[in-house]
Amino acid sequence: MKNKSSILKWILIGVVVCLVLAFPAFAKNRYQVHIVNNIGIWILLSLGLNIAQGYGGQFNLALGALWGVGAYTAALLQTRLGVPFWINLPLGIIAGATMAAFVGLPSFKVRSHYLAIVTIGLGEVINLFLVNQDELTGGALGINRIKPPSLFGFPIDTDERFYYLILIMVILGYLIGRQIVGHRIGRAFRALRDDFQAARAMGVNTGFYQILAFAISGAYAGAAGVLFAHWNSYISPDIFEFKSALIVLTMVMIGGMGSLPGSVVGTVLLLVLNEYLRVFEEWQLVGYGVAIIVVVLFVPGGVVELVRRFGNFRQRWSAGLTKEKSNMEEQQNVP
Amino acid sequence: MNTTSIFLQTIIGGIGIGSLYALIALGYSMTFRSMGLVNFAQGSIYMVGTYFGIIWYRGMVMGLHVPYAAAFFIGLLCNVLLGLLLERIFRPLAKLDLMLMLLATIGLGFILDNLFTIIFGAEGFAVDSPLSNTPWKIYGIRVLPQMALLIGVSAVLMVGLQLFLSKTKLGMAMRASAVDYEIARTMGIATNRMNALALSIGCMMSAAAGILAAPIVYVAPSMGAAVGLKGFAAAILGGLGSIPGAIAGGLVFGVLEALSSGYVSSQWTKAIAFIVMVVVLMVKPSGIVGEITIEKV
Numbered sequence: 034m035k036n037k038s039s040i041l042k043w044i045l046i047g048v049v050v051c052l053v054l055a056f057p058a059f060a061k062n063r064y065q066v067h068i069v070n071n072i073g074i075w076i077l078l079s080l081g082l083n084i085a086q087g088y089g090g091q092f093n094l095a096l097g098a099l100w101g102v103g104a105y106t107a108a109l110l111q112t113r114l115g116v117p118f119w120i121n122l123p124l125g126i127i128a129g130a131t132m133a134a135f136v137g138l139p140s141f142k143v144r145s146h147y148l149a150i151v152t153i154g155l156g157e158v159i160n161l162f163l164v165n166q167d168e169l170t171g172g173a174l175g176i177n178r179i180k181p182p183s184l185f186g187f188p189i190d191t192d193e194r195f196y197y198l199i200l201i202m203v204i205l206g207y208l209i210g211r212q213i214v215g216h217r218i219g220r221a222f223r224a225l226r227d228d229f230q231a232a233r234a235m236g237v238n239t240g241f242y243q244i245l246a247f248a249i250s251g252a253y254a255g256a257a258g259v260l261f262a263h264w265n266s267y268i269s270p271d272i273f274e275f276k277s278a279l280i281v282l283t284m285v286m287i288g289g290m291g292s293l294p295g296s297v298v299g300t301v302l303l304l305v306l307n308e309y310l311r312v313f314e315e316w317q318l319v320g321y322g323v324a325i326i327v328v329v330l331f332v333p334g335g336v337v338e339l340v341r342r343f344g345n346f347r348q349r350w351s352a353g354l355t356k357e358k359s360n361m362e363e364q365q366n367v368p
Numbered sequence: 369m370n371t372t373s374i375f376l377q378t379i380i381g382g383i384g385i386g387s388l389y390a391l392i393a394l395g396y397s398m399t400f401r402s403m404g405l406v407n408f409a410q411g412s413i414y415m416v417g418t419y420f421g422i423i424w425y426r427g428m429v430m431g432l433h434v435p436y437a438a439a440f441f442i443g444l445l446c447n448v449l450l451g452l453l454l455e456r457i458f459r460p461l462a463k464l465d466l467m468l469m470l471l472a473t474i475g476l477g478f479i480l481d482n483l484f485t486i487i488f489g490a491e492g493f494a495v496d497s498p499l500s501n502t503p504w505k506i507y508g509i510r511v512l513p514q515m516a517l518l519i520g521v522s523a524v525l526m527v528g529l530q531l532f533l534s535k536t537k538l539g540m541a542m543r544a545s546a547v548d549y550e551i552a553r554t555m556g557i558a559t560n561r562m563n564a565l566a567l568s569i570g571c572m573m574s575a576a577a578g579i580l581a582a583p584i585v586y587v588a589p590s591m592g593a594a595v596g597l598k599g600f601a602a603a604i605l606g607g608l609g610s611i612p613g614a615i616a617g618g619l620v621f622g623v624l625e626a627l628s629s630g631y632v633s634s635q636w637t638k639a640i641a642f643i644v645m646v647v648v649l650m651v652k653p654s655g656i657v658g659e660i661t662i663e664k665v
Contacts (some may be wrong), residue, residue, distance in 0.1 A: 061504040086467070142650050143634045145466050146406045150604055151649055153597065154642035275597075279474060286471055325475030329468045330460060 038291050053200065057193040069265060071152030072304045073199035074257050078277075079284045079296040080210050081253025086282075087291035088214050089246030090226030092149040095136045095156030099251045101163055103258020105130040108176040108268050109162040109169070111259040118182030122259050129255020130157070137247025141240060144229075153275055165269035170272045174211025175269025195264050206253060210293050213249065222246060250309060283321070287328055298336050379559075379623060384515040385520035386622020391577035392599025393606065393614035394529065396572035399404045401546040401609040402566035403462045405469055405550075409477035410574060411596015413450065415589060417575025418482055419488065420446035422495055422582050427645060435661040436498035440579050445547070453570030458567070461559070477592070484589040492588025515606035518580040525576055526615050530571065533611065594638075598625075601645045607655025616657055 060066045078100060085093045104124040110116040110124065136214070139151045148301075164171050170176070181190040189198055213219055223243045224232035233239050262268050280303075288299020303321075310317040334337050392414055399407045407413075418651035421443020424434040434442065457476070461469050533539040545552035545562040553559050577590075585591065598621060606617025621641060630641040648656065 092467075139650055143653055146470065146608075147604065147649055147653060149470065151646050152598055154601065154646055157597075157644055158639045161636065161639045172387055206513060282471065282474075286468075290467070315486045319486070321481050322475045322477075322479030322482065324479070326457075326472050329464070329472040329475070333468050334463070 051149050057196050062074030063192055064195055068304065068308060070192055070195055070199050072301055073196075074261050074264070075202045075281070075284065075304060076203050076254050076261070076297055077257040078281045078301045079208050079288070079300045080293060081257075082278075082281050083285045083288075083293060083296040084210055084213060084253070084289065085250035086224075086247040087285060087289075087295075088219055088226065089222035089242065091140055091243055091246040091250075092145075093133065093136065093247055093250045094149055094251060094275060094282070095133070095152040095159065096254050097272070097274045098156035098163075099129050099133050099158035100258045100268060100277065101135070102132045102251075102259070103255030103269075104262040104268045104273065105163060105176070105258070107259040107262040108257070110134065111263070112176055118259070118263050121263070122256065124250035125259035126252045127260060130138050130252040133247045133249075133251020133254070134244050136251070139242050140247070144182065153278075156275055156278065160270055160274045160319050163273060168272070173270060175267060176262075177267040179266045181232075181266065182263050186348040199260060199264070202256065206256065207293060207297070210253075214293065217240070218245065221222055229298070250338060283325055285335075287323065287335050289335035290333075292335075292337045295335050295337040302336065307316055314316035328343045371507075374630075377509050380511055380515070382508065382626030382631075383619060384440045384622070384625035385517050385581075385626065386602075386619040387519050388577045388595070388618075389602040389621050390526065390618025391522055391573040392595060393603035393618045394526070394573045394601055395429065395610065396603040396609060397609050397614040398566045398570035398573075398602075399458075401564045402542070403456055403458060405414055405462050406466075406473070406600075406608075407454075407458075407570075408470055408473040408596070408597060408600070409480060410570070410593075411592030412477035412480040413447065413454075413592070414569050414574040414578045414599075415592035416484065417443050417447040417571065418582055418587055418591070419484060419659045420587075421575060421579035422587055425498075425579075426493075426495065440576070444572050445581045447571040448568040451571035452564050454571070455560070455564035455567045462509030465559045473608075475598070476659075481589055488589060490589060492586050492591065495582040496588055497583035501663050512579075512584070514583045518584070521576065521580055527571060529573070530611060538565070554587050590602065598641065601642065604654055605645055605648055607657045609611075610655065610657050613655050613657035617655065620656065 056069065057066050061067075078096060082093060082096055085091045095306055103348050106125045106128040107118070107121040111118075116124075136152055138156045139155075143151055164173055166172075167174075181188060181195075183189060189195055214222070220231070221237045224235065225239055225242055225246075226238050229239065258273075282300040284297055284303050285300070286296065287303060289295025307317070310320065313320070328335060332342075336342070392410060395410045395413065396407060399405055399410075400551040410479050421439045423429050424432065424442050425436050425439035427433040454476075459472075461472050464472075493537055497512075498513040499517060503510035504516070513527050531539075541552070541557045542562045544555065544566060545557050545559040546566070549559055552562070571631075599618070602617040602621040604617070605621055606613030607613070625637050625641045626643055632640060
């Protein structure tokens with residue numbers, strides 16, 4: 034019985050992997066691939082936010098701006114100095130992480146909604162820098178003609194080719210995230226989130242881990258930014274702001290705060306729904322608002338909690354059946 | 369014009385926009401002190417209140433051109449009702465984790481913003497001032513009559529609120545329920561009703577700010593986002609939950625903004641205001657008035 038289910042599981046995984054790998058082949062049109070690429074980039078962002086906030090309890094609403102830091106690092110290095118993608122990627126990640134560490138410095142002094150507003154404020158300052166320093170960043174017009182990456186002379190310039198690059202990045206990001214949350218750092222983060230004072234008393238270097246949480250989210254945002262700049266070939270400051278951070282927060286909430294699969298599920302759900310609900314135009318946005326409130330009030334753990342609850346229900350249901358049986362037997366034994 | 373009068377003019381402009389922020393900040397603080405909830409939809413409530421009043425004034429409802437003063441009171445009344453409704457929605461939220469609360473109020477703001485975009489369209493409109501558009505000259509300082517009205521009515525509202533909270537029995541009951549919910553309940557205060565009242569007052573203040581400022585700023589469904597954020601920054605600056613703090617924070621924030629746009633660079637106005645806020649939080653997290661101590665690390 035057990036063997037059979039594990040074989041089934043592996044077949045299922047195999048099918049999913051094949052489908053994911055072959056996706057550009059059976060996608061109906063280019064646009065679908067484009068949407069999926071976009072989803073990949075947002076998954077990186079929501080993984081970053083989930084590690085910092087869901088595990089580390091550190092609000093980072095400057096995430097949208099940090100995404101911009103990564104994107105502008107890549108765009109400027111590419112258009113001004115001709116630096117290729119493969120060098121921009123680590124540089125963008127470092128830039129995002131460093132900037133995030135600075136954004137996280139106030140977390141030594143302030144917490145909860147105060148930290149939230151401080152990170153919002155610092156994010157807006159970064160965004161204003163992108164808008165106002167027009168000699169450097171091109172101002173509100175942004176930067177265009179960012180060259181796509183190439184691998185040994187093979188240009189990764191179409192959505193189909195980019196799909197695999199983004200896929201690899203997302204898988205890497207997910208695996209690295211799992212390593213982070215599953216080990217020492219993850220345990221320290223959870224201790225920090227659940228009880229700050231107790232974590233401190235247990236000898237967790239709270240300051241270090243707070244900054245680390247910010248830096249990790251910044252690194253993910255930086256990677257997403259570099260990918261976005263090279264993929265889209267055009268960037269402008271209008272998406273690198275607070276609103277994007279809010280969208281990522283919504284994705285994480287709907288998927289499941291403090292769960293990496295939740296990040297993936299939430300992002301896919303929101304962006305796919307976005308495509309299907311486009312016919313409703315503005316009402317779709319109202320629907321998002323309602324969805325957020327419903328999730329918060331009834332399933333604060335998001336989709337992941339919903340699945341878990343369903344699992345528990347099934348367990349209890351089957352457990353209940355056997356219990357009932359034994360109860361009946363007991364009753365029969367009583368004279 | 370000499371430098372002194374330019375300086376004074378900048379200060380007056382700052383006080384005008386600062387009264388707007390102060391009224392919004394009062395909304396945040398009233399909600400926070402009664403329910404322990406940071407209402408990130410406050411900016412949207414400000415926008416909604418503005419529309420509730422201005423649509424009557426501009427004759428957008430059945431072509432009725434209501435006088436400005438009447439439209440003002442209609443807007444206030446509508447937002448008071450909105451506040452009563454919001455208390456029902458927020459009641460289950462007050463027990464939740466901060467992040468969930470924050471997200472739910474953001475969701476609510478999202479709903480309001482987009483509903484009003486659907487009803488009134490994304491493009492906004494300019495509103496004519498009921499007073500004349502030629503500025504008064506006082507000792508060489510030019511002041512728009514609408515700006516004077518904004519400052520004057522805001523001052524009356526703020527003083528009125530302070531008197532209401534400190535002198536009337538109802539106001540004292542509200543303060544009691546804000547200080548200790550459980551004890552206030554045992555003393556026979558209907559705490560839920562006090563929360564509803566606090567929220568309504570907060571919403572009313574936001575509507576007043578919006579309708580008074582409408583002829584100066586531009587009215588659009590997206591008008592709440594930036595003002596909401598600045599109002600929150602102002603509330604934090606003064607000390608979240610404190611009424612005098614919200615007023616002081618709003619005025620300081622407005623004046624700072626005006627000074628930075630007048631003397632440094634108008635592009636960096638927003639950044640400078642936020643940087644000051646971050647610095648204040650780092651140095652004195654309880655805000656400049658510092659009535660209520662907050663959790664420090």
